[in-house]
Amino acid sequence: MLKIIRPLFVLILSSVTYVALAEETPLRQNSWGQFIFENDAFGVLEPTDDGYSNGVGYAWGKAPIASFDDIDMPEWVRWSSDWTYINQGDKGNYTLSYAIVQGMFTPSDLDTDQLILDDRPYAGVLLWQVKLRQFDNNIATSLMLDVGVVGPASLAEQTQSLIHGVIDARNPQGWDHQLENEPVFRIESEYLHRFARLALSNQIATDVSFYSQAGIGNLRSDAGFGLTFRVGSGLDETYASINPTASHSANPYGYMSDRGFNWMFYMSAYGSYVLNDITIDGNTFKDSHSVELIHEQGQLSMGFAMRWGSWGILFATLRGSPQHEGQISDTNYGAASISYHY
Structure with missing residues (x-):
């Protein structure tokens, strides 16, 4: 994995030599909705059907x-966030x-249908997420809360069976061994x-961003940092939405009020230290199947996003290092989304 990440870092850092920072542009309010679909069968290199499926x-x-x-926003969200670093008053802009x-x-x-002791457990997660973000002068910070459940109550078995039927994939036989029901949460902080x-023309530019995050919870606790390189149009208005992973990718053009045509291509390298991950470590308060977590993890991702009028699409792919001991194949999946802006 390091053989892949090191040259990418050199490429990104070398592109910074002749770069100038851009000024902020006033933005007009824009609402958006987005459907997201991810599957490891969509991985670009050696598609698999395991891990994050x-x-x-x-x-x-x-x-x-x-x-x-x-x-x-709900009063409890305001009460729990107005004393934090997210509340910068009238400075910059915010998203919810x-x-x-x-x-x-x-x-x-x-x-x-037998329990596989040396491979990761069957696990399903269902989450509700709220995220507040503040951004100004090429710096963005965010605070996010995930709450939900792991186990049969997540209805993951039923959803996966439906999806595999639609895409004509194998129907997993071992869901009887999935993790037990357990409430989960995670609080996460981001800094970008x-x-x-560097402007390449009146419409096209490139940029480089540093990203870091830390989160804690029985769902997952970790900290990491990375770099993202982008090329395309509308970069000045969309930098605040950068995330180095493909997972649950949000189309960055949700931040834009312009309904013309815009596009971007990005590449990211990201490394993290993972303290706990319930989908690998197993249930917190009950005995369950588990495997040994690999704490040091790295990943590369790339993607393409565009917006034409009120509609936007995004495709991203991620390839990562092993997440647990004995993992047969590297983490490898793709994410696609379609969004509507109004």
Whole structure:
């Protein structure tokens, strides 16, 4: 994995030499909704059908909002966030978004109904997410909360069976061994700094951003950082939505008020230290199947996004290092989304 990441870092850093930072552009408020579909069969290199197998979700939000006090959000969200670093008053802009996401994790051998001791557990997760973001002068910070459930109550088995039937894939036989029901949560903080930009023409530019995040919870606790390189149009208005992973990717053009044609291509390298991951470690308060977590993890991702009028599409692919001992194939999946802006 390091053989892949090191040259990418050199390429990204070398592109910064002649770059100048861009000025902020006033934005007009824009609402959006987005359907998300992820599947490891869509991986670009050596598609598999294990690990993070399927993901589906719907996200919606409003951007930008000129003041923290103007954000229309539940009182408990305001009470729990107004004393944090997210509340910068009238400085910069804000976004508020929500999402409902479902994830399915399976071992490599889907044809046996026996417990596979040396491979990851069957696990399903159903989450509700709320995310607040503040951005100004090429810097963005965010605060996010995930709450939900792991286990049969997530309905992951039923969703995966339906999806595999539609795409004519193997129907996993081992869901009787999935993790037990357990409430889960995760609190996450993000920091992003777009430190470089180079205009290639009146419409096309490139930029480079540093990204870091840390999260804690029984769902997952980890910290990591990475770099993202982008080329395309509308970059000045969309830098705040950069995320180095394909997972649950939000189309960055949800931030834009312009309904013309815009596009971008991005590449990211990201490394993290994972303290716990319930889908690998097993249930927190009950005995369940588990395997040994690999704490140091790295990943590369690339993707393409575009918007034409009110509609946007995104496709991204991710390839990562092994997440647990004995993992047969590297993490490898693709994500696609379609969004509508109004």
